[in-house]
Amino acid sequence: MAQINVAILGAGRIAQSMAETLVKMAADDRYRDLVAPYAVAARDGERAAAFAAKYGFPVSYGSYEELVADPNVNLVYIATPHNFHAEQAILCMRAGKGVLVEKAFGANTQQAREILDVSDETGMLCTEAIWTRYMPSRGMIDDIIASGVIGEVQAIDANLCYPTTAKARITDPALAGGALLDVGVYPINFIDMIMHNAPIARVESSMQPYETGVDAHNSMTFYYQNGVMATAQSSILCHSDRMGAVWGTEGYLTCQNINNVEAIDMFDGSHAVTAHYDVPEQLTGYEYEVASTAQAMLDGRTECDEMPHSDTLRIMECMDSLRADWGLKYPFEA
Known part of the structure; x- marks a missing residue:
């Protein structure tokens, strides 16, 4: 071929x-x-x-x-x-x-x-x-962190929320609906890409169910063995700023729209912008x-290489574990 x-x-x-x-x-x-x-x-x-x-x-x-x-x-x-x-x-x-x-x-x-x-x-x-696993922004974020400019990473935060309950598939348990698999997978991957498969010590989470039983809004906290704490939220009920942030001992970076990073800003410890990076122009992403x-x-x-089978399985296992904590099963899993 x-x-x-x-x-x-x-x-x-x-x-x-x-x-x-x-x-x-x-x-x-x-x-x-x-x-x-x-x-x-x-x-x-x-x-x-x-x-x-x-x-x-x-x-x-x-x-x-x-x-x-x-x-x-x-x-x-x-x-x-x-x-x-x-x-x-x-x-x-x-x-x-x-x-x-x-x-x-x-x-x-x-x-x-x-x-x-x-x-x-x-x-x-x-x-x-x-x-997002294949986009240039992934390497840009890694390079900034590796440079040491924000110091030692201590925390990560990411969210992605859209009001999408008007779409039938989004609220249908038989179609594996809910926030987690549709939008929650993005903040989870945002965090996972930065942490490079570091071992997680424990996870705490909660969710608000929709009337059909699927998760409408969820919140997750990942405690890594190396001391980093990462938080994520997703929802099908509301709009959010879609931001991703990495907080370090010397400063921090923010990513505009974790679902399709548009720009990355770096800040020092005084909250002054020290650098701004636009991502390369793309066809659609x-x-x-x-x-x-x-x-x-x-x-x-x-x-x-960008999304090996082992990474796909790890993220899927993570989402299964979250749903188990929430008591959320789809009808075809019963």
Whole structure:
């Protein structure tokens, strides 16, 4: 394969963002020889055809089975609700397709393990599409901390909240709804990327349930063995500032919008701004995960360095543990 033909499984809002990304990548000198927007599949053939026409995809299908039977499809981006990811990722990999699976990778650790077991069995590329893991801002934050300018890191704080209860899937337990898997996964990953898999001594958390039983607002505190304390919040009830902060003994840094970091500011101990960093201009922000996945496929790898399988499992296990503390089970887990 000299170029990766990308197909999108699902035709919802996030699928449209990926379609826009692929079209822009195909027109960009940095990516045009790497990926090509090729096909889309939905359970409704007319909807898939309209989607393909809108974005200029040459092929559309009215079933997922037709999509994976197409020998020209190399990589499938899975853009459906969390609880469908395992079934669909496995379908694709058994048909010889690599998969880029939208976060959350699955509804629980069991599903995640089933997906990754099939990746090992088939040798197909499989990675989680949590875009912040692939963005340049990740390395920028690491470099600032490593420079020692804010001193020794003592605490981290991150939040991500949007009022999204009007979306049926967000409040539906049968679709693994709630704040945790939809937005809570971002502050957890923000903290995890900074801590580089340091061992956690204990976790304390709480949540406010929505009327359907899913978590509407949650709060988490992670106590690391090295003394760092990290706090996170997520919600489907309200707006928040979406900020991320790393607090050190000599100063601190803040990140505007942990869901897609726009800028990083550094402060000294007197709260004076000592540096401001804008992130590189991007097409949509999704191009980084697509490029990494496509290159990994061309290299014959089964995972991406930015989000290896071990990291996906660790985050999934963390979210399972949080839900266990809250007594929150989805109907299909009973």
